[in-house]
Amino acid sequence: MREHIPLEEGDYYWTPEGYRVFTARYLLKRGYCCESGCRHCPYGFDPRTQRRPK
Template identity: 65%
Template sequence: MNTPNPENKLIEGEDFYYTPEGYKCFTEKYHLKRGYCCKSGCRHCPYGFDKKANTIKKK
């Protein structure tokens, strides 16, 4: 049986927020907690991914 792990629950305002359009937007803190870049061009990407150039900028 696959039971939900309470430690993996997302916290609104910390891991994500809702945009005025109603979309869920993940924060930089969430991306760092996840541990990798999904290469989707996220608004708060801490890994420096540039969707137009399809590259990750080294910081």
């Protein structure tokens, strides 16, 4: 099981539709790519190709 990272101010924001969107800051703090195509993925994962850049 992965370590729980507590949420802090600036780690996410809410869209007008009511979805929570994690920022690149939080995703870097988390330390890994979940390969879900996150909007602000700092790891470069491309959901269309299912790959990260080398």
